[in-house]
Amino acid sequence: MKVLVIEDERKVVDYLRSGLSEQGWIVDVAMDGEEGAWMATEYDFDVIVLDVMLPKLDGFGVLRAVRARKDTPVIMLTARDRVDDRVHGLRDGADDYLTKPFSFLELVERLRALTRRARAQESTLITVGDLQVDLISRRAMRDGVRLDLTAKEFQLLSVLARRRGEILSKTLITELVWDVNFESNANVVETAIKRLRAKLDGPYAAKLLHTIRGMGYVLEVREDGGPA
Amino acid sequence: MMMKRSISLRLSAMFAAVSLVVFTLTGSGLFILMRRQLFDELRETLDTRARIAALIVGHAPTVQKWSFVQEKLRDLSPADSRMHYFVESPDPRFSFGEPIVGTVRGSVGSNHLLMREPGRNYDVILTNYVVPAAGERPQVRLVVGTDCERTEQMLRRFGVALAALIFLSTVAVALLSRAVTRFGLAPLTRLSREAAQLSPSNRRQRLRADELPEELHELATSFNGALERLDRAYERLESFNADVAHELRTPVSILIGQTQVALTRDRSMLQLRQTLQSNLEEFERLRVIVNDMLFLSRSDRGERASDLTEVSLRDEVSRMLEFLDMPLEEAQLRVTLDGDATACVNTSLFGRAMSNLLVNAIQHSPPGTSLQVTITPQRGQVEIAVSNPGEPIDPVAREQIFDRFYRLQEARSNSHENHGLGLSIVKAVAEMHGGTVFVRSAHGVNTFGFSVAADGDAARGPSAPDAPRGSRNAMPLRASP
Secondary structure, three states: OEEEEEOOOHHHHHHHHHHHHHOOOEEEEEOOHHHHHHHHHHOOOOEEEEEOOOOOOOHHHHHHHHHHHOOOOEEEEEOOOOHHHHHHHHHOOOOEEEEOOOOHHHHHHHHHHHHOOOOOOOOOEEEEOOEEEEOOOOEEEEOOEEOOOOHHHHHHHHHHHHOOOOOEOHHHHHHHHHOOOOOOOOOHHHHHHHHHHHHHOOOOOOOOEEEEOOOEEEEOOOOOOOOO | OOOOOOHHHHHHHHHHHHHHHHHHHHHHHHHHHHHHHHHHHHHHHHHHHHHHHHHHHHOOOOHHHHHHHHHHHHHHOOOOOOEEEEEEOOOHHHOEOOOOOOEEEEEEOOOEEEEEOOOOOOOEEEEEEEEOOEOOEOOEEEEEEEEOHHHHHHHHHHHHHHHHHHHHHHHHHHHHHHHHHHHHOHHHHHHHHHHHOOOOOOOOOOOOHHHOOHHHHHHHHHHHHHHHHHHHHHHHHHHHHHHHHHHHHHHHHHHHHHHHHHHHOOOOHHHHHHHHHHHHHHHHHHHHHHHHHHHHHHHHOOOOOOOOEEEEHHHHHHHHHHHOHHHHHHOOOEEEEEOOOEEEEOHHHHHHHHHHHHHHHHHHOOOOOEEEEEEEEEOOEEEEEEEEEOOOOOHHHHHHOOOOOOOOHHHHOOOOOOOOOHHHHHHHHHHHOOOOEEEEEEOOEEEEEEEEEOOOOOOOOOOOOOOOOOHHHOOOOOOOO
């Protein structure tokens, strides 16, 4: 998957380049609008990350130039959280937007959604270590013992299991489990994770559900097996 | 834009124009009256002379007597030849004078004729008498004329003098009215001088409206009202800036401090990782504050919610109760939900406000108690209230409780999780939906709530944006992405 990042802030470019590369993306960078528009029309990318404020040609100009020739999905980064910007961008053919400051995890999530990149093999029976999650019968077994989970706890587990090995932010979990798309100051996710963890990992030595401080949660088998 | 000419200039110009018209009308009337009077007098003199002449002519039946007539008539004609006598007779012995030749210019009355002799610039008034025959004298026609030279000259002079007077008076009116309007507009000048002295350094300053005439009183009062509103907004902004700075200072100083500590020695991988993680938590906190502030500033600018859908608010509240199910359970709280109404809302914003209200109630309710959510439709609005048992909130605090960064004393201790914008976001959401917020505290129950316009008309934004491509992205107005 090839992504073109059109952004003039050096530090942003640096972390996006290394972060996205580590996630398996092939990253090309343009540091101004003209170069960006040229690269976007001249080469083929799977998705474009486009900043609004750019030297030489602003993001909207780049977007128009791209849309005149191509249908590459574009996600816009806007510093101004104004509806004008959004309407402006979406009308000109942007596919999504993120308001700065945004979280890297969220950007990755949006990029995936835009490219409809195949997730880890979608099957109805997911295995993580000695955990088995059956999405059809909505049952979870660990080491042959069925876990007694509430509906929400199972939903949370299945979301984590489907994306095992991926760090899921609280925002994303809120959205996938509760269909709530705003950031809440309620510690709903923390509570749910705490409860799930008690049932999932409580009695077992090998922990599967790990907290990545400041980022989110991941379900995976770890070599050390200890608590994260 | 060009500035309009001054009021006093315009007023004096108008006064001058009006007086010019009035003076001209009066002058014309005067002139016409004068003219008629003078000509009447002239005609009367003419008639008297003509009667005398007719008598003289009538008393001369013989040729001898006719020579007297001629002498008399010659005596009557003054040296300046203003009067003309002419006797026309079939018998040349009984004639006198020269006929007056010229073009007839009209008649005055029944028996007066106006005539102009060639080469003259004034008219002659003529009258006719037929003197019947007597003795040897046949019937003769007596023509007496007087020229109007002096009268017309007089009238001309009078006219010129009148015009000059009118002109001078108009100029005088213009000048005087300029002074008068200046004097009359003095309060306005004073007002503008006072307004010019208003300065941001003395924000309490107001215009002295009481000393102004009633026409300006209203202006000054509404101007003072505007100043008052500006002042309040300014004050809010000032304290808001201070609050923001204060709120950002804590995470920033933590970040600087712990990063410096981490970098002063060689640290293990684990220690560095922990520092970075702690940093990330602070950054997250900063991000949330910044995003919330941006959101609030949008509502400050008067932005209205878009992407409105007509929904049952009971369903939306239920959704939020389900979302908060676990925190409610942890806090050992029960919830009852009463009432229902449909309204046009942005469900994401509405949910956010609802969740903030509920979180506020959860944080302030003793365990084992119960919350009550009530949905009440009323007069084009729908009120959503969350009641929880709790310590009474004093009236002063009630006024500020929806202000940004306002925290009740008890809540300040856990400020790390609660940055104090929750309720002000509720307020912003209510305002974006054409509604408002309220707080009540009575009988050990605190009620926080907000309202939204039921039909959404009041809340509908200027433009409804097109839905973005892809359903995953359909989350415009996402409060904090």
